[in-house]
Amino acid sequence: MxxxxxxxxxxxxxxxxxxxxxxxxxxxxxxxxxxxxxxxxxxxxxxxxxxxxxxxxxxxxxxxxxxxxxxxxxxxxxxxxxxxxxxxxxxxxxxxxxxxxxxxxxxxxxxxxxxxxxxxxxxxxxxxxxxxxxxDQEGKTDIISPSAAEVSKLFEHAPGKRSFTYTMNELVLRLFWETALRADEMSRVKMRNVDSENREITVRSAKLNRKEHPDLYHRCVWWSPDLDFLMKRWRPLRRNTADDPEYLFVNSSGEQLTPSYLSRIVKEAARRAGIQEPLTRDENGDVKQHLWTAHRLRHARITYLANQTDMTSTTFG
Known part of the structure; x- marks a missing residue:
């Protein structure tokens, strides 16, 4: 009803x-x-x-x-x-x-x-x-795109004191940047879809409908050789949380991280780097939207690839 x-x-x-x-x-x-x-x-x-x-x-x-x-x-x-x-x-x-x-x-x-x-x-x-x-401050959300130099400050200020947390958070930040994944897509990445030999992750789109877009429903993203060390360092740390966790990113109990948790890593890194700022506020003056979020990082990456590289065609899904 x-x-x-x-x-x-x-x-x-x-x-x-x-x-x-x-x-x-x-x-x-x-x-x-x-x-x-x-x-x-x-x-x-x-x-x-x-x-x-x-x-x-x-x-x-x-x-x-x-x-x-x-x-x-x-x-x-x-x-x-x-x-x-x-x-x-x-x-x-x-x-x-x-x-x-x-x-x-x-x-x-x-x-x-x-x-x-x-x-x-x-x-x-x-x-x-x-x-x-x-x-929906539409005139703002779609035109603000931090530069690659600004993004690099996030990597230097990954939150976390323990090896487990710091390694995971830095890898999350760098993968957000290199793959332009959405937070909910990264949350759902399973280890069986991670091909370390080819530096490739198969992703199920968070936006497209399988019936309407069967060829685009799954797509592949890649990471650079620069991330090999962090990926190798993260693997044994995540395995120690539980018996062969299903997902790439898990908490200390081996449970899948939520999209909001992953986005919070970006927000906290920006705060620690001193570059976080309010983008919009509500009528009471409370911050409604921050400049640095997982989505903003995705937008920055796509803008960077389009404007600063020789990329001719990429499907971001």
Whole structure:
């Protein structure tokens, strides 16, 4: 059954206690920070819909990542919601995480999983409204491309003190740059798809549909000989986390790293290098989008290859 604009399937289908508590806390915050009643109603309706989705998926809202939001957007698109409704829903989700990030009761760092999502760029949605100006500064996000010299500063400031963490983070940063992979694509790289002899990684596209683009759904990316040392150093470190982990990048318990975690490595390296800066802020002055993200690194690499090399044709997927 299709959800209504409040995110419910019917008048009798309400949020469970756990998710209703998230909503009520957020609603109290909105009431004290948003003046216009109609805006408050829309923000609350959007977050109720998001929490309804999280409950359906048995997903902890505070553990949601970019891929979860994209699945949510895909569902809205599939159910043929109006573009204005989708933009309001996504803006409401973003607002929810701005609130969570500033809630003093949350001792852990809270990421905004909408941060690297652009509705015009990723979904072709152009019917934007005042509710999504914070999300899609389209005139900015598509023209800012850091130089190769600026990117090199990230490699020198990879976060992490232990050999495991530092090696992994530096390799993540360098692979982002050399392969132009998206964060969710890198998160899904499995060891069976890594060909060290040919320095090649087979990647499943995060954007293309297999039926519509069977020849492009999988593509190959390569790394330079300069990364051979880091790749060889990382292999035994990752193997020590678990019994032959399936994914290339894992945490100390051998679990797959999420796209948001990988993007956070880029943000932290930029902060440590002293080059991170806010790109957009919300109406409360809180940072909505940073200059340095995994997506920005991808954009910088593609721009560099197009403008500074003899590359004639490359499929980035």
């Amino acid at each position: 299709r959800r209504d604009d409040s995110g419910q399937f019917g008048t009798k289908h309400t949020l469970s206690d756990e998710y209703r508590e998230y909503f009520e806390d957020y609603s109290d915050w909105v009431a004290t920070h948003v003046d216009k009643e109609r805006t408050r109603e829309r923000l609350e309706a959007g977050v109720r819909a998001w929490l309804r989705f999280c409950e359906d998926e048995e997903l902890d809202p505070l553990a949601a990542d970019e891929n979860d939001v994209r699945i949510y957007i895909d569902e809205l698109v599939r159910e043929e919601y109006a573009e204005t409704t989708i933009t309001r829903r996504v803006a409401s989700v973003s607002k929810f995480y701005i609130y969570q990030r500033n809630d003093p009761r949350n001792t852990a760092e809270i990421d905004n999983p909408t941060e690297d999502i652009s509705l015009p760029r990723d979904y072709g949605i152009q019917n934007l409204s005042e509710y999504v100006r914070v999300l």
